[in-house]
Amino acid sequence: MMSVETEINFKLNGREVSLRVPATMKALAMLRDRLGLTGTKYACGEGECGACTINVDGKTVNSCLMYAVDCDGREVVTVEGLRTPEGLHPVQQAFVDHGAIQCGFCTPGMIMQAQHLLENNPTLTREEAKRGLEGNICRCTGYTKVLDAVEAVADKNGRCSHG
Amino acid sequence: MEKTTTASLTAKKTMIGQRLNKPDAPDKATGKTRYINDMVLPQMLIGKVLFAGRPHARIARLDTTAAEKLPGVHAVLTGKDVAGLKFGFVRDNVPLKDKVRCEHDEIAAVAAETEEIAQRALELIEVEYEDLPGVFTPEDGAREGAPQIHDNFPGNKSLHFEFKDGDLAEAEAASDFVVDNVFRPHHVTHCCMGTSCAIADFDHNGKLTIWTQTQYPYNYKMDLAPALGIHPGNIRVIQPPVGGAFGSKLDVYPYEPIAALLAKKTARPVKVMYSREEEFKASPTRQSAIIHMRTGCTRDGTLTFRTADVLMDNGAYTSWGPTIPVVMMRTVSGHYRVPVVDFKAQAIYTNNPYAGSFRGYGNVQAAWATAQQMDMLADLVDIDPLEFHLKNAQKSGEVTPQKSILNECVFVECLETAAAASDYGRKRKEYAAERNKPGRYKKGIGLASSIHNAGGAKIHKSDGIGTILKVDDYARVTVITGASEIGQGIDVVIMMIVAEELGVPPEHVTIVNNDSDIAPWDVGVHASRTTFIAGNGTRRAAQKARAQILNAAARALGELAEDLDLRDGSVVRNRDGAPLLKLERLMRQMHFQPEPELVMVTDYYEPNSEPEGAKYSSNSSAAYSHAVHIAEITVDTLTGEIKVDKVTVAQDVGRVINRMGLEGQIEGGIAIGLGYALSEDMRIEKGMLKNPCFRDYKLITAPEIPTFDLHFIESYCVEGPYGAKGISELPTIVIAPAIANALYNATGVRIFNPPMSPEKVARAIHERRVQATSPDGGVIPS
Numbered sequence: 018m019m020s021v022e023t024e025i026n027f028k029l030n031g032r033e034v035s036l037r038v039p040a041t042m043k044a045l046a047m048l049r050d051r052l053g054l055t056g057t058k059y060a061c062g063e064g065e066c067g068a069c070t071i072n073v074d075g076k077t078v079n080s081c082l083m084y085a086v087d088c089d090g091r092e093v094v095t096v097e098g099l100r101t102p103e104g105l106h107p108v109q110q111a112f113v114d115h116g117a118i119q120c121g122f123c124t125p126g127m128i129m130q131a132q133h134l135l136e137n138n139p140t141l142t143r144e145e146a147k148r149g150l151e152g153n154i155c156r157c158t159g160y161t162k163v164l165d166a167v168e169a170v171a172d173k174n175g176r177c178s179h180g
Numbered sequence: 181m182e183k184t185t186t187a188s189l190t191a192k193k194t195m196i197g198q199r200l201n202k203p204d205a206p207d208k209a210t211g212k213t214r215y216i217n218d219m220v221l222p223q224m225l226i227g228k229v230l231f232a233g234r235p236h237a238r239i240a241r242l243d244t245t246a247a248e249k250l251p252g253v254h255a256v257l258t259g260k261d262v263a264g265l266k267f268g269f270v271r272d273n274v275p276l277k278d279k280v281r282c283e284h285d286e287i288a289a290v291a292a293e294t295e296e297i298a299q300r301a302l303e304l305i306e307v308e309y310e311d312l313p314g315v316f317t318p319e320d321g322a323r324e325g326a327p328q329i330h331d332n333f334p335g336n337k338s339l340h341f342e343f344k345d346g347d348l349a350e351a352e353a354a355s356d357f358v359v360d361n362v363f364r365p366h367h368v369t370h371c372c373m374g375t376s377c378a379i380a381d382f383d384h385n386g387k388l389t390i391w392t393q394t395q396y397p398y399n400y401k402m403d404l405a406p407a408l409g410i411h412p413g414n415i416r417v418i419q420p421p422v423g424g425a426f427g428s429k430l431d432v433y434p435y436e437p438i439a440a441l442l443a444k445k446t447a448r449p450v451k452v453m454y455s456r457e458e459e460f461k462a463s464p465t466r467q468s469a470i471i472h473m474r475t476g477c478t479r480d481g482t483l484t485f486r487t488a489d490v491l492m493d494n495g496a497y498t499s500w501g502p503t504i505p506v507v508m509m510r511t512v513s514g515h516y517r518v519p520v521v522d523f524k525a526q527a528i529y530t531n532n533p534y535a536g537s538f539r540g541y542g543n544v545q546a547a548w549a550t551a552q553q554m555d556m557l558a559d560l561v562d563i564d565p566l567e568f569h570l571k572n573a574q575k576s577g578e579v580t581p582q583k584s585i586l587n588e589c590v591f592v593e594c595l596e597t598a599a600a601a602s603d604y605g606r607k608r609k610e611y612a613a614e615r616n617k618p619g620r621y622k623k624g625i626g627l628a629s630s631i632h633n634a635g636g637a638k639i640h641k642s643d644g645i646g647t648i649l650k651v652d653d654y655a656r657v658t659v660i661t662g663a664s665e666i667g668q669g670i671d672v673v674i675m676m677i678v679a680e681e682l683g684v685p686p687e688h689v690t691i692v693n694n695d696s697d698i699a700p701w702d703v704g705v706h707a708s709r710t711t712f713i714a715g716n717g718t719r720r721a722a723q724k725a726r727a728q729i730l731n732a733a734a735r736a737l738g739e740l741a742e743d744l745d746l747r748d749g750s751v752v753r754n755r756d757g758a759p760l761l762k763l764e765r766l767m768r769q770m771h772f773q774p775e776p777e778l779v780m781v782t783d784y785y786e787p788n789s790e791p792e793g794a795k796y797s798s799n800s801s802a803a804y805s806h807a808v809h810i811a812e813i814t815v816d817t818l819t820g821e822i823k824v825d826k827v828t829v830a831q832d833v834g835r836v837i838n839r840m841g842l843e844g845q846i847e848g849g850i851a852i853g854l855g856y857a858l859s860e861d862m863r864i865e866k867g868m869l870k871n872p873c874f875r876d877y878k879l880i881t882a883p884e885i886p887t888f889d890l891h892f893i894e895s896y897c898v899e900g901p902y903g904a905k906g907i908s909e910l911p912t913i914v915i916a917p918a919i920a921n922a923l924y925n926a927t928g929v930r931i932f933n934p935p936m937s938p939e940k941v942a943r944a945i946h947e948r949r950v951q952a953t954s955p956d957g958g959v960i961p962s
Contacts, residue, residue, distance in 0.1 A: 055211070055218035065873065105206060116199070118209060119202075119667040121209075122215065156879070159850055
């Protein structure tokens with residue numbers, strides 16, 4: 018029951034944070050239960066559904082599999098950190114505009130993964146988007162509108178034609 | 181992508197048929213939305229449930245002493261504490277059990293300060309079981325001398341249904357062809373992304389507030405009350421945003437009364453939330469069934485009769501699952517003209533998990549059988565396959581053997597549209613000719629169709645809805661409605677309808693629909709009813725407000741009310757659209773005049789349908805709708821893998837309201853049907869679920885999604901709002917048999933027991949090659 022607590026320092030959504038966490042705590046639990054960032058969702062706890070996807074040092078990870086202590090010294094971005102002072106992030110806006118959100122429970126993870134894909138491949142094709150989103154389960158939309166949203170951003174980024 | 185066959189109205193700029201975002205989408209996209217799973221209340225305790233983990237047993241000893249003594253534990257409850265608190269359809273369930281009847285039976289529950297303490301407390305509960313012989317198939321359960329699951333249900337008999345019409349012997353004699361098969365639709369589960377969760381809190385007057393994912397808040401009170409021994413009037417139901425429901429929250433399940441009983445005992449709020457593994461094991465399933473179906477027709481392709489003998493695995497308790505025959509029999513007896521019908525269904529208690537309602541409710545199972553038999557007969561008759569479907573398709577004005585009245589029926593148009601768009605006739609012939617030629621990859625095309633209620637379903641005494649609508653001094657509109665929002669998008673539909681009637685921007689409409697102490701009666705989100713029922717309710721309320729506003733405007737302007745209209749936030753002259761008075765200003769004038777008036781109207785809408793009768797002969801929905809799916813697939817005959825390349829959909833939607841939401845419901849509904857068809861499978865061995873995780877229970881993901889070609893056929897339903905019909909279940913219903921028929925077209929193999937997994941398909945193809953019994957590609961039973 019007793020577990021050793023470790024102090025960790027990291028950058029979270031652009032701000033430095035410092036807190037003590039038990040060695041066994043997962044990053045997902047830290048974000049949700051200690052830091053109040055409930056945008057990152059628990060849906061399976063075993064890295065199979067992508068609902069808890071966050072960005073760590075430019076790569077997406079399932080925060081349900083990552084230990085909180087491993088955030089130490091890293092730069093972490095959650096779905097709450099994508100929004101800019103001007104408004105929604107273009108990927109967030111595209112999800113809204115293209116009907117990619119129904120119940121919305123998978124949406125934060127899906128958006129984190131889509132944003133990551135587009136950052137690394139701004140003009141990606143639909144097939145590339147399909148493969149890149151394979152680890153994110155959605156039970157509502159049938160993915161079509163999600164792919165439409167991702168493609169719309171790729172088009173805005175200068176993609177020539179639908180891939 | 182989609183085409184609409186009827187031109188939309190052009191006289192006035194209309195909201196109806198536009199594409200509109202969900203109002204909650206921005207908050208969902210930024211992580212701001214607080215779902216029930218995210219909620220934390222001050223002083224809240226965490227409740228956890230001890231599951232039996234065995235299918236059938238007596239509890240010999242149960243000792244909670246150590247758990248109760250653990251620091252941080254506030255309450256431990258067992259079956260002793262809930263004696264007599266029976267609930268469920270036939271009152272066969274209790275929140276905590278004194279005998280084990282299935283793997284996920286709830287034996288004890290604890291409330292503690294943290295989840296870790298609650299978990300530790302569960303581990304300290306000592307239970308000794310005496311295992312009993314179990315019953316794991318309905319055939320075994322029905323057998324003479326089978327172990328009894330409930331003392332008061334002899335022979336393990338649960339619900340029974342029968343419907344007959346016409347002279348069967350005569351129809352059989354008149355048939356040139358009869359197909360006769362046994363289909364076994366399997367167990368699948370909803371897999372809502374947000375796991376099951378309830379938060380309960382009692383005030384000191386004995387009133388319970390329960391935050392729940394329920395999709396039927398009003399009957400929920402009635403169903404929850406007996407599980408707690410309190411009056412339904414003492415329950416307040418609050419519905420925070422949920423991570424999906426799909427029918428799974430259409431009944432009370434034990435974790436909800438458990439949360440409430442723990443809250444009562446501790447006088448603190450208690451939250452119970454399932455892990456994914458608990459969700460898999462303890463949530464309802466889709467009803468499994470063994471369907472023995474026969475369909476006959478004459479040489480010229482006229483259907484003569486259909487019989488269905490259905491045996492259902494009830495599982496350990498009775499929820500909505502075994503009531504599905506009510507919907508199954510409509511598809512079996514209708515949708516194609518079937519002059520003679522003989523339907524019976526029996527549910528048998530087993531020690532398996534039990535089924536609830538699931539999008540498509542009974543019709544997924546029925547269409548799996550009927551649509552495959554239609555395809556088999558199409559190959560036998562002397563006419564063209566599409567002609568065979570068209571010849572037997574029901575038409576407007578027909579009344580089915582169950583007395584369903586088909587007004588505005590466009591089934592023929594659906595068949596013709598889908599067939600033409602996909603070039604069905606040519607491809608079906610071409611692929612069949614390729615079937616027995618060499619080559620690893622085979623293409624196939626398959627057609628399937630079904631009928632579903634599209635104007636509610638009067639399975640309760642009422643299928644109605646209450647609506648309260650107010651317009652404030654700033655011309656902002658609030659709609660207080662019983663219609664629940666579970667992600668499906670009724671919010672947008674309501675906003676669009678108010679905007680249409682009152683000429684306000686849709687974003688000026690606020691919806692209050694998540695608190696049973698505020699919002700009026702509704703029967704819940706089910707039966708594809710919400711757009712139809714809540715749409716009509718909203719429209720009627722908005723029209724009452726409109727009349728009041730126009731009368732006031734007429735007085736203020738010295739005009740006749742019928743010469744005025746409401747557009748773009750103003751009162752305008754009908755003739756030329758000239759704005760005469762800002763609506764906002766009018767609202768304040770009405771309010772602050774010497775004889776002040778506020779715009780606040782109420783409406784109760786009850787659809788024009790008859791209660792579901794005991795003999796299943798009544799027009800229980802105010803409208804019905806058909807859909808046709810044509811699936812085009814590629815089969816890898818070596819691995820058995822099916823790739824669905826394209827799905828052409830032609831569905832009677834009545835009238836498009838929110839085009840974007842409609843597309844989303846159809847695409848999403850098909851995705852659930854694709855999982856059912858291809859990969860989802862609860863592996864239950866002797867009552868124990870062997871694959872309670874997403875790694876082993878395969879949902880459809882983005883790469884498996886086919887191209888969609890959606891055709892919305894607008895039949896303009898007289899009873900529906902602006903002509904709309906309910907739409908959301910047919911997509912889930914029709915896709916699986918369309919793929920099954922495409923598989924046969926490609927390979928000559930038929931799968932009767934879903935899912936059409938690669939192993940099953942590869943084996944069937946292999947067996948067919950070995951047997952090679954029939955030159956035309958004979959049917960291989962699976």
